[in-house]
Amino acid sequence: MSKMLYTKTYTPVEVAEILQLNKNTVYDLIRRGEIIAKRFGSVYRIPAKSIYFAFTGLDYDIYQAEQEDLKNIEKIQKTIKELRSKAYESK
Numbered sequence: 001m002s003k004m005l006y007t008k009t010y011t012p013v014e015v016a017e018i019l020q021l022n023k024n025t026v027y028d029l030i031r032r033g034e035i036i037a038k039r040f041g042s043v044y045r046i047p048a049k050s051i052y053f054a055f056t057g058l059d060y061d062i063y064q065a066e067q068e069d070l071k072n073i074e075k076i077q078k079t080i081k082e083l084r085s086k087a088y089e090s091k
Contacts, residue, residue: 007047007048007049008047008048009045009046009047009048010045010046010048010051011043011044011045011046012026012027012030012037012044012046013026014046015035015046015051018051019051019054027044029054030044030046032063033062033063033066034054034063035050035051035053035054036050036053037050
């Protein structure tokens with residue numbers, strides 16, 4: 001069996017207890033991308049590693065980088081389209 005199958009996960013209520021936060025705050029952190037969670041139907045599961053990242057701030061850094069990337073997505077897509085057009089023209 002893969003170790004991935006045994007990854008410890010928590011519910012938002014459990015994370016709220018661990019971090020001494022209100023459960024609604026945990027849901028807000030999930031929505032903002034500061035805590036990574038996987039949604040299964042109507043329930044969330046939060047990997048233990050995500051809680052660690054909440055303390056280190058790495059998830060928020062990733063979220064900020066993603067937001068910056070999203071600001072530039074149109075420019076990136078345009079550049080890719082131009083490069084692909086040039087590549088097809090040269091064939």
